Amino acid sequence: MTTTVFAVVGCGLIGRKRIAALPPGCILKYVFDIVPENALRAAQLVDYPVTVASTLESILADGSVDVILIATSHHELAPIALQAVRSGHHVLIEKPGGMCRNDIEQLQLAAGLTNVVVHVGYNHRFHPSLLEAKRIIDSNRFGRLLWMRGRYGHGGRTGYEKEWRANRSISGGGELVDQGSHLIDICRHLSGDVELVFSETQTSFWSIEVEDNVFFALQPMTGGFAWMHASWTEWKNTFSFEITLERAKIDISGLGGSYGIETLTLYEMQSEMGPPPSSTKTWDESDASWTRELEDLISHIKDPNHDPIGTTLDGAIAVWEIIEKAYRT
16 A cells, blocks of 8 residues: 655644544654644654654655645635645645635646645535435435535634634634535535525624624525524534435434534335334444545545545635625625
C-alpha cells in the first residue's frame, strides 16, 4: 500500500480531530499553526516524529507532501488553499471552504490548472445514519421523496457572542454558514440539486452582528420539499433529520457525543396503512465520519474516475449559492 503523506495547517479542535482520524496507510509529516503551542500539542497526537513547521512556505515547498489539510478560521481557508493548490498539493479544506462563492470559484480554477483534487470538509455525509439514509433513498424501494425536515443547533455558552463565529469578518456569516451549510449539503447529497425558495435570518438572543437562527426552505430539482432550521439558541446540542418517502419515513437523531446517540428509525408504510412497523439502528461508537471522509479523498486522488461521496468544489459552490441568495433575500 502506498503511503499518503499529510500536512495539517490549523491545529485547533478540528485540526486535531483530523489528525486523530488519519486512516491506516497515512502519515503526518508537518503541523503548522500561528499559535506554536497548538502545533506542538497536535504533533503529540501520533506516536512518531512530526515536524512542527515554522512557516507555511516550508510545507508548500515539500513535494513529498501529498495532501494539505486546512483547518483554520474561515477567512484564512481559501487563501491558504489557493497557495497549496498552486504548489501542486491535493487539499482537504474545512467547510465552508471560504468566505463567499467567489473564493471557491477561484480555487476551482486553480485546481483545474494544476490537476489536483480538492474536497471540502462536510463530514456529515459520512455519518452512518446519513450513509444508510442515502442507501435507502437510492434503492427506490419506497418510492420518491416527498419532504425532508432538519433541525441542527448549538447549546450556547457564556461568551458565545465574543467567539469567532459572531465576527462576520472572520466567519463570513452566522448560523447559516456554521451549521446551516451542513444542512444544505445534506439536502443536496440526499436529493440532488436544490433551489432556495424561502429564507428568514434572525438575531434572536445574542448581541452580535450575524444571525443566531436561520429558517429556510429548499426545493429539490427532482421533486419534494425541504424545511430546515439551524440555531444557536437550541440550548441543548441537537441534530434531527426526517425524510418522508411515498411508502416510508426515515427519522435520524443524534450525531454522537453531546448530540446524543446516533439513531436511525425506518417506518415502513403497509398497504392497509395505519401505524407502520419500524426498525431502529443505533451507532454509539466514536465518530468515524472524519476517517471515512479522508479515505474517500484518498480514493479520489488515486483514481480520478472514483465517484466521490465527499463534497467537491462544485458542491461547495452550490452551497454558497444558496447561502448568498438567502442573505440577499
